[in-house]
Amino acid sequence: MKKKQVVVMTMAAVMACGAMTACGGSKSDAGNNAAAGSEASGETGSAEGKQVLSVTTWDNESTPQFQAVIDAYEEKNPDVEIKIIDTSADEYNNSLGISLSAAQPDPDVIWVKDMGSMLQMADKEQLLPIDEFIKKDNLDLSIYKGAAEQLQYNGVSYALPYRNDWYVLYYNKDLFDAAGVEYPSNDMTWQEYYDLAAKLTSGEGSSKVYGSHNHTWQALVTNWAVQDGEHTVVEKDYSFMKPWYEEALALQKNGYIQDYATLKTANIHYTSVFKNQQCAMMPMGTWFIATMMQSHAAGETSFNWGIATIPHPENTEAGYTVGALTPIAISAFTDQKDLAWDFVKFASSEEAATILAAQGVFTGIPSEEALKTIAAAENFPEGESNVEALEYTHYSFDRPLDPKIEEIRTVLNEVHELIMIESYSVDDGLAELQERVAEIKGW
Structure with missing residues (x-):
């Protein structure tokens, strides 16, 4: 079925729609208007008499993490049409915030990009508590292995775990083979990773191949500082981050990774760097497995690639990683609570987990069966070591469930940039970070 893609509104349009809602407009009215518009353009839409459920996604065209479940739900429920409100990943939280501030009935279902934003939405009463639904359907939360309880905020469930991602190391086998390196x-x-980055760096100018690649996110430095589980990114003292920033700057200075300023100025995305074989290694989340599998299936890439367990600090054993959950929630303003819950329940079910596993996507339901499905999927890299790379012994959240985390992340991002472009020394940057976080937290 061809999906009707809905472009996220501008602020003016959102506020106008919000005004219509306040003046008595409803989703049924909006649906009738949408149907009329669809008929005019040759689309049928809700004119078919189907129930329309709106869901938010990001970068839906470039990743299978949403569409596979949407398609499966529509196939099981032919009387329902899913209206997709898609936004770029960078603009997702901002666009969603604008939409929810208008208190309009769309969207019904929200895929939550960052757990910190979930807390903000809960504080603003923009999310529907789902404990009554869970109780009514006697939903077994044990299948999530504690993740559902971790998503509770002030003792209330606002979301279920949809997917689970953690960091691994991607590498280009062909580049390693050409360099004669294991x-x-x-x-x-x-330290062994830094040594490999040096060995795999070659060439000059536009033909240069970098030993590794650090995307511009602060997580690509701070994650390794919290990997051992001793700290989080919300602390009173940030001196523990110093050696990690020093190493990142050293990689940049030695030319083993592309420099931060170039990546930001040219708006270079990590996907293109790895796909175009401009780097031999890249630390990135497990969500990129599905992207690479999809890329190979489409014929966009043909080189051999693999994954390894993310490197670990000297004083930490292998298997320690950093990651985050992607929750799925219901808008407090939906006028289709039961239908929205039915979709959320399906999207976070074992059935959906099997569907997503075939796409190389890890879900909130960890299981050996899902791991086997992913490993057996077409275009997953061959070799037992790639499967072993997906196993971990310790999992730290890349950011804690703190009500102030989004404010703190803003500061983290600002300080990170200033350190990486060397406008601040590491010491000065971390001192500012410490001061501003203390102000946010009231310490």
Whole structure:
């Protein structure tokens, strides 16, 4: 079925729609208007008499993490049409915030990009508590292995775990083979990783191949500082981050990774860097597995690639990683609570987990069966070591469930940039970070 893609509104349009809602407009009215518009353009839409459920997604065209479940739900429920409100990942939280501030009935279902934003939405009463639905359907939360309880906020459930991602190391086997260097192991320290980055760097100018790649996110430095579980990104003292920033700057200075300023100025995305074979290694989340599998299936890439367990600090054993959950929730303003819950329940079910596993997507339901499905999927890299790379012994959230986390992330991002472009020294940057976080937290 061809999906009707809905472009996220501008602020003016959102506020106008919000005004119509306040003046008595309803989703049924909006649906009738949408149907009329669809008929005029040759689309049928809700004119078919189907129930229309709106869901928010980001970068839906470039990843299978949403569409596979949407398609499966529509196939099981032919009387329902899913209206997709898609936004770029960078603009998602901002656009969603604008939409929810208008208190309009669309969207019904929200895929939550960052758990910190879930807390903000809960504080603003923009999310529907789902404990009554869970109780009524006697939903077994044990299948999520504690993740559902971790998503509770002030003792209330606002979401279910949809997917689970953690960091691994991607590498280009062909580049390693050409350099005559052994592939990264599943028990490699960060120092060994730095040494490999030096060995795999070659060439000059536009033909240069970098030993590794750090995307511009602050997580690509701060994650390794919290990997051992001793700290989080919300602390009173940030001196523990100093050696990690020093190493990131050293990689940049030595030319083993592209420099931060170039990446930001040219708006270079990590996907293109790895796909175009401009780097031999790249630390990135497990969500990128599905992207690479999809890329190979479409014929966009043909080189051999693999994954290894993310490197670990010297004083930490292999298997420690950092990650985050993607929750799925219901808008407090939906006028289709039961239908929205039915979709949320399906999207976070074992059935959906099997569907997503075939796409290389890890879900909130960890299981050996899902791991086997992913490993057996077409275009997943061959070799037992790639499957072993997906196993972990310790999992730290990249950011804690703190009500102030989004404010703190803003500061983290600002300080990160100033350190990486060397406008601040590491010491000065971390001192400012400490001062501003203390102000936010009231310490």
